[in-house]
Structure formats: C-alpha cells, structure tokens
Amino acid sequence: xxxxxxxxxxxxxxxxxxxxxxxxxxxxxxxxxxxxxxxxxxxxxxxxxxxxxxxxxxxxxxxxxxxxxxxxxxxxxxxxxxxxxxxxxxxxxxxxxxxxxxxxxxxxxxxxxxxxxxxxxxxxxxxxxxxxxxxxxxxxxxxxxxxxxxxxxxxxxxxxxxxxxxxxxxxxxxxxxxxxxxxxxxxxxxxxxxxxxxxxxxxxxxxxxxxxxxxxxxxxxxxxxxxxxxxxxxxxxxxxxx
Amino acid sequence: xxxxxxxxxxxxxxxxxxxxxxxxxxxxxxxxxxxxxxxxxxxxxxxxxxxxxxxxxxxxxxxxxxxxxxxxxxxxxxxxxxxxxxxxxxxxxxxxxxxxxxxxxxxxxxxxxxxxxxxxxxxxxxxxxxxxxxxxxxxxxxxxxxxxxxxxxxxxxxxxxxxxxxxxxxxxxxxxxxxxxxxxxxxxxxxxxxxxxxxxxxxxxxxxxxxxxxxxxxxxxxxxxxxxxxxxxxxxxxxxxxxxxxxxxxxxxxxxxxxxxxxxxxxxxxxxxxxxxxxxxxxxxxxxxxxxxxxxxxxxxxxxxxxxxxxxxxxxxxxxxxxxxxxxxxxxxxxxxxxxxxxxxxxxxxxxxxxxxxxxxxxxxxxxxxxxxxxxxxxxxxxxxxxxxxxxxxxxxxxxxxxxxxxxxxxxxxxxxxxxxxxxxxxxxxxxxxxxxxxxxxxxxxxxxxxxxxxxxxxxxxxxxxxxxxxxxxxxxxxxxxxxxxxxxxxxxxxxxxxxxxxxxxxxxxxxxxxxxxxxxxxxxxxxxxxxxxxxxxxxxxxxxxxxxxxxxxxxxxxxxxxxxxxxxxxxxxxxxxxxxxxxxxxxxxxxxxxxxxxxxxxxxxxxxxxxxxxxxxxxxxxxxxx
Numbered sequence: 001x002x003x004x005x006x007x008x009x010x011x012x013x014x015x016x017x018x019x020x021x022x023x024x025x026x027x028x029x030x031x032x033x034x035x036x037x038x039x040x041x042x043x044x045x046x047x048x049x050x051x052x053x054x055x056x057x058x059x060x061x062x063x064x065x066x067x068x069x070x071x072x073x074x075x076x077x078x079x080x081x082x083x084x085x086x087x088x089x090x091x092x093x094x095x096x097x098x099x100x101x102x103x104x105x106x107x108x109x110x111x112x113x114x115x116x117x118x119x120x121x122x123x124x125x126x127x128x129x130x131x132x133x134x135x136x137x138x139x140x141x142x143x144x145x146x147x148x149x150x151x152x153x154x155x156x157x158x159x160x161x162x163x164x165x166x167x168x169x170x171x172x173x174x175x176x177x178x179x180x181x182x183x184x185x186x187x188x189x190x191x192x193x194x195x196x197x198x199x200x201x202x203x204x205x206x207x208x209x210x211x212x213x214x215x216x217x218x219x220x221x222x223x224x225x226x227x228x229x230x231x232x233x234x235x236x237x238x239x240x241x242x
Numbered sequence: 243x244x245x246x247x248x249x250x251x252x253x254x255x256x257x258x259x260x261x262x263x264x265x266x267x268x269x270x271x272x273x274x275x276x277x278x279x280x281x282x283x284x285x286x287x288x289x290x291x292x293x294x295x296x297x298x299x300x301x302x303x304x305x306x307x308x309x310x311x312x313x314x315x316x317x318x319x320x321x322x323x324x325x326x327x328x329x330x331x332x333x334x335x336x337x338x339x340x341x342x343x344x345x346x347x348x349x350x351x352x353x354x355x356x357x358x359x360x361x362x363x364x365x366x367x368x369x370x371x372x373x374x375x376x377x378x379x380x381x382x383x384x385x386x387x388x389x390x391x392x393x394x395x396x397x398x399x400x401x402x403x404x405x406x407x408x409x410x411x412x413x414x415x416x417x418x419x420x421x422x423x424x425x426x427x428x429x430x431x432x433x434x435x436x437x438x439x440x441x442x443x444x445x446x447x448x449x450x451x452x453x454x455x456x457x458x459x460x461x462x463x464x465x466x467x468x469x470x471x472x473x474x475x476x477x478x479x480x481x482x483x484x485x486x487x488x489x490x491x492x493x494x495x496x497x498x499x500x501x502x503x504x505x506x507x508x509x510x511x512x513x514x515x516x517x518x519x520x521x522x523x524x525x526x527x528x529x530x531x532x533x534x535x536x537x538x539x540x541x542x543x544x545x546x547x548x549x550x551x552x553x554x555x556x557x558x559x560x561x562x563x564x565x566x567x568x569x570x571x572x573x574x575x576x577x578x579x580x581x582x583x584x585x586x587x588x589x590x591x592x593x594x595x596x597x598x599x600x601x602x603x604x605x606x607x608x609x610x611x612x613x614x615x616x617x618x619x620x621x622x623x624x625x626x627x628x629x630x631x632x633x634x635x636x637x638x639x640x641x642x643x644x645x646x647x648x649x650x651x652x653x654x655x656x657x658x659x660x661x662x663x664x665x666x667x668x669x670x671x672x673x674x675x676x677x678x679x680x681x682x683x684x685x686x687x688x689x690x691x692x693x694x695x696x697x698x699x700x701x702x703x704x705x706x707x708x709x710x711x712x713x714x715x716x717x718x719x720x721x722x723x724x725x726x727x728x729x730x731x732x733x734x735x736x737x738x739x740x741x742x743x744x745x746x747x748x749x750x751x752x753x754x755x756x757x758x759x760x761x762x763x764x765x766x767x768x769x770x771x772x773x774x775x776x777x778x779x780x781x782x783x784x785x786x787x788x789x790x791x792x793x794x795x796x797x798x799x800x801x802x803x804x805x806x807x808x809x810x811x812x813x814x815x816x817x818x819x820x821x822x823x824x825x826x827x828x829x830x831x832x833x834x835x836x837x838x839x840x841x842x843x844x845x846x847x848x849x850x851x852x853x854x855x856x857x858x859x860x861x862x863x864x865x866x867x868x869x
Contacts, residue, residue, distance in 0.1 A: 052427055056335075078429030090424040092417040102410060103417045104428045159429050 003030040004063075005163045005194040006051070006082075011060035013043075013050040020046045021218040023060070028163060030111070033185060033195045035205040035226070038215035038239060044198035045087055047215070048165045051196075052084045053077050065162055066112055081109050081117065083161030087168040087198070089152040093140035097132055098122060100140060100151055104158035111192075117162050118191040125154040128184060146177035153184065163194040170204045182207040202240055206230055214239045246380035248503060253379060255492070255499030257388040260395025261457075262491035264450025265468050266475035267402065267484050268443030274419040274482030275439045278330060278341050279669060282348035284469030286444045289352065290318050290451020291460040292360050295367045298455060304371040307456075315449035322444020326437045332849060334436075339615060343805045344848045346798060350841030353465055358835065362462065367455035387456050394453070398446070399488045406484070415439060419482050466794065470680070474524045477673040478531045480541020489539055490531075494524045521684040525677040529662070532674045536666050557611065557742075557812055559734060564813065575719055579712035589711040593783050595823045596715075596722040600776035602803035602819035607729050608769045609801075610809045611738060612762055613745030614664070617672040618679025619800045621659065622652040622770035624792030626777025628686060631699040631787045641704050641782060648778025649771040655682070656770020657763075664762040679797055687789040698788025702781045718779055725772050730812060732768065741765050799826075802844070 004027050011024040021043050028034045036044045050058045053074040062070045069077050078084070092100050101122050108119040126133035129150040135143070143151065149169060156164055166185070170178045185195060185208040199205040205212065205226065212229045214222040216239050222229070229235060269283045297310025325348065333341055373390055376383040406412035414435055418425045426432045451464075475494060479486030501523050504516040519526075537543055560568070578592055601623060608614045629651030630644040639647070659678040663671055686693045693699065708714045732738050743751040744758035751758050781787045799822065807818025825843065830836040 054423065054427060074423070074426040075429050075431050078427055084427050086424070086427075090421055092420050092424075094416055094420060095413060099413050099417075102413055103425060103430070106429050155428065 004028070005030045005032075005065060006196065007061075007063040008047075008051065009061040009063075011047065011050055011062065012058065013046050013055045014057040015046075015055075016057075019218070021050060021058075024215075024218075024220055026213045026220065026223070028194050028196050030194055031189065031192055032211065033189050033197060033209045035209035035212045036196065036198045036215055037200065037202070037205060037212055037229075039200060042215040042239075043218040044215055045167050046218075048084065048086075048167050048196070048198060051077075051165060052082070078159060078161075079106065081160070081162035083156035083159050083164040085152045085156045085164065085166050085169070087171055089145075089148045091140045091143075091148050091151050091155065096137050096139055097143075097151060098136045100155050101125065101158050104155040106159040108160050109162070111162065115192075117160055118188075118193055119160045120154075120157045122158075125157060128157075128187065129154055146173040149173050149177065149181065150184075153181075157188075161193070163196065164188070166195055166197045168198050168200070170199065170201050178204060200240065202230070202236060247382075250380045250382045250384070251499040251503035252496060253384060253392065254388065255496040256395075257391040258499065259488070259491040259495035260391045261450060261454055262471055262475050262495055263395045263399065263488050264446055264453065265472040266479070266487045266491060267398075268446035268450075269469075269472045270476045270479070270482055270484060270487050271415070271446075272440055272443040273476070273669075275415055275422065276330070276334065276436050277338070278334075278345070279338075280440075280443070281342060281345040281469055282325070282352060282465075283443070283447055283472055284465040284467070285349050285352035286318050286322060286447040287451040287468040287472075288356065288460070288462070288464040289321070290314050290448035291455055291458075291464060292356055292365070292451075293317055293448070294452035294455045295365050295460045296360075298367045307368065307371050311449065311452040311455075314452040315445045318448025318451070319441045319445030322447075323437050323441035325444070326440035329845070329849070330440070331433065331436070336848075337809070339609075339801070339805055339809065340848060343802060343844060346802065347841040347844035347848065349465055349469075350837040351845070353462060354835045354838030354841070357462060358838075360460070364459035364461045366459040370456045373456075391453065395488065395491070398449075399484065402484050411438070470676075470794065471524065473673055473676065474528045477538055477670060478528050480538030481669065482542075483538070483540040486538055486540030494527055497523045497527055518688045521688060522681050525680045525684070528677045529674060529681070532666060532670060532677075533662055536670055538670075557733065557810065560812075572719075572723070576716075579715060582710070582712040586711060589715045590783075591824070591827055593711070593715050593718050593779075594827070595820050596718045597776050597780050597783065598799075598803060598819040598823040599816050600722050600725045600779070601773055601800055602807070602815040602822075603726050603729055604769045604772035604776070605800045606804045606807075606809070606812075606815035607733070607772070608762075608766055609804055610812075610814070611733055611742050611745065612765050612769075613667075614675075614762060614766065615668075615672045615801075616663075616675040616766075616769075616797075617801070618659075618675035618677070618794075618797050619769075619773060620792045620794065620796035621675075621679035621682040622656050622773035623777040623780070623796060624679075624682050624686065624787075625655040625770075626652040626774025627781040627787040627792065628693060628699070628777075629774065630778035631702045631781040632693065634702050635694075635699050641708060645775070645778045645782070648781075649774035652774025652777060653767055653771035656767045656773075660763050660766030660770065664759050664766060676794070676797070679794065683789055683793055686792065693789075696789060698786055698790075699781075700786040702787065703785045704782045708782070714783065718783070721775055721779065725775055726816065729768075729772065733812070737761065737764075806844075806847070 006028040008024055008026050011021055012019065013021040024047060036047060038044055046055065049055050051062055053072055060070065061068065064080060064082055067080065069080060069082070092103065095103070108116065110116050131147055132150055132154060140148065140151070153166070153169065169181045182204060185197070188195060197205065197209060209226045212224060212226055213220050214235060221239055222235050265284070265287050269280060272278060272280050294310050294314040297313060298307045300306065301310065329344060329348070330341070333344055370387050373387040376385045377389065406415060414425065414430060418432065418435055422432055475487055475490045478494065479490030498520045501516045501519045506513060506515045531539060575592070578589060581588055601619070605616060605619045608616055626648035630648040633639040633644045633647050659675070663674050666674055687696060689695070703709060704714055708717060740751065740756045740761045743756055744761055748758050803818040803822045804815050805818070806822055807814030807816065825840065829839050833839060
C-alpha cells in the first residue's frame with residue numbers, strides 16, 4: 001500500500017440514543033478494493049453514511065485524500081471526490097436516466113500527485129453499462145432493480161470520484177447483474193479508482209476485494225486479506241454465514 | 243342565465259385563476275424542495291401589491307407601472323432569499339410544526355411593517371397604462387387588463403414548465419423534491435439550491451401581487467386571504483405540481499364564477515342564493531378533491547423526508563413534583579376571587595386564560611399524542627360558542643343547558659368532519675381541517691337570518707349568580723380542571739396508548755389489531771367536544787359571539803399555544819396557552835404594533851430553541867448524549 005486514500009480513526013455513530021458504531025479504525029489505499037463485511041445490522045451502511053457525513057451524531061476522524069473531512073457537509077465531501085452509492089439506490093424516480101446522470105455531474109479532478117483521476121461522461125458510462133445505453137430517456141420508476149443499481153453507480157461516477165463507497169451492490173438484484181457488477185468493479189479498479197465495498201456475500205466479495213474488515217455489532221472483529229478470509233472458515237461461520 | 247353570460251363568467255374566472263396561480267405556484271415549489279410550509283407566502287404577495295403601488299404612483303406612465311411590476315417581483319424575490327438565509331436555514335432540521343410557527347411569526351412582523359410603512363388605508367393603484375380599455379366579448383365589456391391576465395398565467399406556467407424540464411436548475415429542483423439528502427451526497431450545495439428556490443417562489447408571489455394592483459386596492463388583510471387561497475390551490479392541485487396548481491386555480495375560480503353567475507335560484511320550495519357560496523366554494527372543492535384524491539389532482543404521495551426530526555419522546559405520567567406544583571397553582575387560582583374587589587380585571591383575564599387552556603389542551607390531544615395537526619380547531623370552538631349562543635337566542639335556554647349543548651354541538655361537528663379528516667395525514671389532513679373550519683365560518687357568516695351574520699349573536703350574558711365575574715371564574719376553573727383531567731386520563735388509558743401507537747406507525751399498530759382510523763376518529767371527536775366547552779364558556783364570558791372570533795386566526799392561535807409550550811408534554815399546552823394569552827393581553831396594550839412584537843418574540847424563541855422549548859429543556863437536563 002503506497003498511499004492511503006481514506007483513513008478512518010475511532011469512528012462512532014449514534015441514532016438518537018442508540019449507539020451503532022464503536023471506535024472503528026480502518027483504511028483504504030489508492031487503487032485498492034476493500035470490503036466491509038458482516039451480517040444485516042452489523043453497521044456496514046451506517047459506517048458508509050457516517051463517512052459521507054449523512055449521520056449527524058458521529059465522532060472520530062475521517063481523512064480523505066490527505067484532508068480532514070470529519071466535520072464537512074455531505075456535499076463538501078462529495079466535492080472532494082468521495083462518491084457514495086447507497087444500498088437502497090435512491091435514484092430519482094421522476095427523472096430520466098440522462099437526468100439522473102446530470103445530477104451527479106462534477107468537474108474532472110486530479111490525484112494529489114497530479115495524475116488525472118478517471119473521468120466519465122454519459123457515453124463512456126454507457127459503454128460500462130450497456131443496459132443503460134438502451135434507455136437514456138427512461139424514467140427511474142420504470143427501471144428494474146438491476147438497472148437502478150447500475151444507474152446509481154453510474155450517477156456516482158459522473159462526479160469523477162477518487163474513491164467510491166459502494167453499499168451492497170449485489171443486494172436484491174438478479175445473478176446475471178451481480179456478475180456484471182463484479183466485472184464493473186474490477187474494471188473501475190483497473191482505471192485506478194479506490195473502492196470501499198460493503199457486502200454480506202463472500203462469493204461476491206471474493207471476486208473483487210483485496211482486503212476485508214469484518215464487522216459485528218458496530219465493531220471490527222477481524223481484518224486481513226481476502227484470501228485469508230476465504231480460507232478462514234471459523235471467522236466466516238462466526239460473523240458471516242446466516 | 244343565458245349561455246353567453248355563462249361564457250363571459252367563465253372568462254372572468256380565467257383571469258381570477260391567473261391570480262390564484264401566481265400565489266400558489268411559489269408556495270408549491272418551495273414546499274416541494276424544502277418541505278417548509280411557508281405561511282408568510284401570502285405576506286410576500288401582499289408586499290408585492292404595496293411595492294407595486296408605490297412604483298406606479300411615484301413614477302409616471304408605463305415605466306412606473308410595468309417597470310414597477312418587474313422591479314417589485316425582483317425586490318420580493320431578494321427579500322425571499324434573505325428570509326431563507328437569515329431565518330429558515332437555521333430551522334430546516336427543526337420539527338415541521340416549528341417551521342410553521344416561524345413563518346407565522348413572519349406574517350405578523352411583515353403585516354405590521356407594512357402598516358408602519360404604508361399606513362392602514364386601502365391603496366388603490368392606477369389602471370394599467372396601455373390596457374385601460376375594454377373589449378366586447380359575448381355582448382359584454384371585458385376589461386383588456388383581464389384579458390392580459392388570462393394569458394399571462396398560462397404563459398408563466400409554460401415558462402416554469404420548461405425551466406423545470408430543460409435546465410439543470412429544474413432537474414436539481416425535481417431531484418431535491420424527491421430526495422434532497424441524496425442530492426447533497428452527489429455534491430450539490432443544498433443551501434444555494436434552497437435559497438434560489440425560495441427566491442423564485444417569493445418572486446412569483448411578488449409578481450402576482452404586483453399584477454393585482456390595477457384590479458384591487460392594496461389591503462392589510464390580503465396576507466391571510468392570499469395564503470388561504472394559495473393553500474387550497476396547492477392542496478387541490480397536488481403539492482409540488484405546478485401544472486396541478488394551474489388546474490386547481492382554474493377549477494376553483496370557475497366554480498366561484500359559476501356561483502356568481504347562477505345567482506338566486508328559486509327551486510319552488512326553497513330559494514337559494516348561489517352567490518353566497520363563493521366564500522365556501524373553494525373549500526368545498528378542496529374537501530371534495532381531498533376525499534376522492536388524497537394527494538390532490540396531480541400530486542403524488544410525498545416521499546418520506548429522511549433523517550429530519552427525532553422521533554417523538556414518549557409522554558410520561560406526572561411526577562410527584564409536577565403534581566405538587568399543579569396543586570399549588572390551583573390553590574393560587576382559587577385565591578384569585580379574593581381579589582375580585584381590588585382588581586376585577588385580573589378575573590376577566592383569568593377567565594380568558596382558562597378558556598385558552600381548554601382550547602389548547604383539546605387541540606394538543608390530537609396534535610401531540612394523535613399526530614393529527616389540525617389547522618381548523620376554531621371550527622369546534624365556533625360550534626360550541628354558536629351552539630350555546632343560538633340556543634339562548636332562539637329558545638331562551640338557561641345557561642346550564644346551553645353549556646351542555648355546546649360540547650355536544652362541537653362533538654357532532656367533529657364526528658362528521660373527523661370521519662373524513664382521519665383518512666388523510668400530514669399536510670393534507672391539516673388542510674382538510676382548515677377547509678372544514680372555513681366552511682363553518684362561512685356558514686355562520688352567510689346565514690344571517692339564523693346566526694346574525696357578521697354582527698354575530700349578542701346579549702348572551704350568564705344569569706345570576708354567574709354574572710359576578712368571580713363566580714363565573716370558579717365555574718370556568720372547575721370545567722378547565724375537569725377537561726384537563728379527563729383528557730389526561732384518556733391518554734394513559736389503553737385508548738391513549740392505541741392512539742399514540744397509531745401515530746408512531748399505522749402499519750405496526752394495525753398489525754397488532756388496533757383500528758387506527760377508528761381510534762383517531764374518536765380522539766378527534768373527543769377533542770372537538772372538549773373544545774366546544776371552551777367555545778360555550780367564551781360566548782357567556784364575552785356576552786356575544788361573532789364570526790370574527792372563530793376565524794382562521796383562532797385556529798392559528800391554538801397552534802401557537804401548543805407549539806410554544808411544546809408538543810411532547812402534557813403540561814405544554816397549559817403553559818403555552820397561559821403564556822400566549824397573557825402575552826397577547828399585555829403586549830397588545832403596550833403598543834399599536836403588537837403583532838410585530840409578538841412575531842419577534844416567537845422568532846427569538848424559535849431561533850433560540852430550534853428543537854422546541856421542551857426539546858431544549860430535555861437537552862439541558864442531559865437526557866441525551868452530547869455529540
């Protein structure tokens with residue numbers, strides 16, 4: 001790991017009186033795909049929302065691309081090049097595919113060392129997601145779950161992010177789409193993007209991730225490389241299999 | 243009515259519709275994006291009429307008039323932006339009703355500012371240069387300015403439509419209407435978006451006001467009339483839909499025009515003057531639309547707003563300390579009659595406060611634990627007051643009977659209106675209750691033969707010994723205690739638990755066997771009945787009752803009382819009602835500009851405690867972790 005893109009130190013978060021996250025520490029290197037794994041309710045989505053500034057009651061230090069983003073507003077975090085695709089997709093259902101993409105549009109940006117970050121346009125995204133290319137004028141609510149999933153990733157990429165928080169991309173979509181999504185992630189990694197992925201499905205995570213943090217009840221219980229986790233059936237049984 | 247006269251009225255209706263559209267469309271846009279119901283929108287419209295008047299009378303010719311209209315729209319737009327930046331931006335995370343309170347305070351402040359700047363007289367502007375004439379349509383004279391209005395409404399509709407459909411700003415507005423948090427997470431600065439939407443909405447209101455200068459005089463009562471109209475149009479058309487706003491404006495204006503056109507009709511057995519229905523026409527249309535299409539003609543169910551307010555704290559039984567405090571307060575109140583000789587005004591004020599307490603506590607019963615935000619609680623106050631007063635007037639009933647009938651009349655009304663109201667929720671429920679209150683008000687106002695019309699009913703004095711103010715005070719105190727204790731008892735009975743469960747989650751409550759609609763309906767009816775007691779007492783306390791005392795202003799007073807005290811506690815409405823009644827009384831006697839003063843006090847409270855006074859107290863006592 002030459003260079004850290006995202007460092008999370010002692011991240012905690014609350015919903016009202018209920019504490020969800022307990023002093024999480026982890027990081028994502030440049031060009032790395034890191035998976036946050038754990039069962040439903042382990043705190044994966046909350047972690048991503050807290051990083052993104054979407055949870056008001058949070059503590060800890062989040063450093064992204066060399067700058068402290070802990071107290072920034074979500075739009076300021078997004079403008080630093082941190083992209084977020086929520087698990088429930090949250091595409092704008094009254095807007096067309098093209099309009100959804102336009103909402104996510106941001107100017108191209110560079111990495112700190114001056115190399116340009118991958119930059120996207122609707123046409124380059126349509127190459128990445130051929131399904132979307134067939135329906136540029138379709139309204140969001142007329143799209144299938146898989147198509148919506150692609151759109152939400154494409155919409156985030158329109159912001160030319162340096163790192164993407166990808167929350168459960170395999171959830172609730174057809175197996176064919178899951179496979180396509182995995183290919184996409186590999187593709188994005190090749191382009192130089194860093195990805196923090198949340199996932200329950202070890203088969204999916206195996207296809208794409210370099211490293212893993214395993215969450216349970218808002219705490220990190222295991223961390224290591226993807227290959228180590230794949231071999232470690234005890235950890236899988238304890239924290240992942242249902 | 244001949245066919246040509248009918249068509250002529252229809253044209254008239256279209257020019258009125260343009261006016262309604264201008265008021266409503268900005269409100270709808272603002273609500274869509276920010277979820278703020280801007281009660282001060284009518285005030286911005288009113289400012290438009292005054293500012294345009296000033297331009298038209300100080301600068302001669304077409305420049306003063308037409309240039310003035312453009313300048314007015316821009317000025318009001320900038321003012322709107324300032325309001326958003328200075329005030330609203332601080333309270334987006336506050337509970338919805340608190341935002342209402344803040345914008346209501348603005349209504350008060352703007353109204354007095356207008357009074358101070360322009361004086362109390364109605365100001366009639368000049369007629370529009372270039373459009374002073376009239377053209378002949380269907381054998382009648384149609385002012386050419388009306389014709390201009392007929393076209394300008396749809397023109398603005400089309401412009402807005404294209405702006406929303408084709409520009410990035412429009413796409414952002416539509417996206418934020420659905421999920422503003424996600425828009426922010428994609429890198430869009432919501433603050434700028436909100437400010438510009440608010441400015442645009444204000445600009446449209448200012449434009450609408452400015453365009454009316456040639457037709458109607460600028461008037462200080464315009465603000466509440468305009469916001470009432472705007473609410474109706476927006477709700478009928480569907481929140482957030484601009485085409486819906488125009489459609490609703492046309493329907494309402496045409497129904498009104500039709501009522502005037504039909505005039506008096508003799509059905510043989512009864513003669514009906516349809517022109518009297520103009521006051522209620524829009525509310526009848528709204529009630530009908532909401533019952534058939536709960537989200538308005540072109541509206542969609544509102545997307546849930548994410549992560550805005552905290553869930554309601556559960557209400558708790560009174561602590562021993564609170565009970566002791568209550569006993570002390572009651573003991574002090576019981577001593578008040580001893581002062582009957584030295585300071586008689588204190589008892590009168592005490593009666594006012596106690597009536598306010600009954601009124602606010604009954605409203606809180608459905609607002610807080612019921613989650614039904616009634617904007618028309620004045621209806622049940624009015625039914626109680628008029629029920630009692632009319633019984634005395636027409637049948638010479640004794641006070642005891644009249645005070646018994648007051649809650650029954652209100653209960654009957656609440657049973658009827660509540661049956662419809664509980665089928666809706668949120669803003670739509672609020673608007674339907676407002677519609678019912680306006681229908682009651684208009685019926686009282688128009689049915690002169692029975693209710694005395696605008697003169698009201700006079701001479702409703704209590705018989706001896708209740709004519710002594712201390713005896714009446716004791717009676718009021720006893721009834722207030724009974725009302726408060728009854729409502730409290732209900733809240734801690736299974737009925738009250740069911741009601742709160744239904745508020746927190748309809749789905750889950752129904753899954754455990756609670757008929758939520760029925761429970762809420764009963765709660766609505768009980769609250770109405772108790773409110774009727776306040777109305778009955780009010781009629782006897784004042785010796786008279788008039789439509790003015792049961793107008794929308796009273797409903798708003800009730801909301802302010804409940805919100806001031808805090809919606810999450812049971813003592814809240816009692817404290818809030820007392821505070822508000824005392825404040826109104828003392829402030830009103832201090833200055834001519836009492837509205838502005840009251841408004842500023844409310845604004846300060848809202849800005850100092852953006853989570854509500856009770857929320858602030860809870861934070862103070864450390865019930866929650868400080869993040």
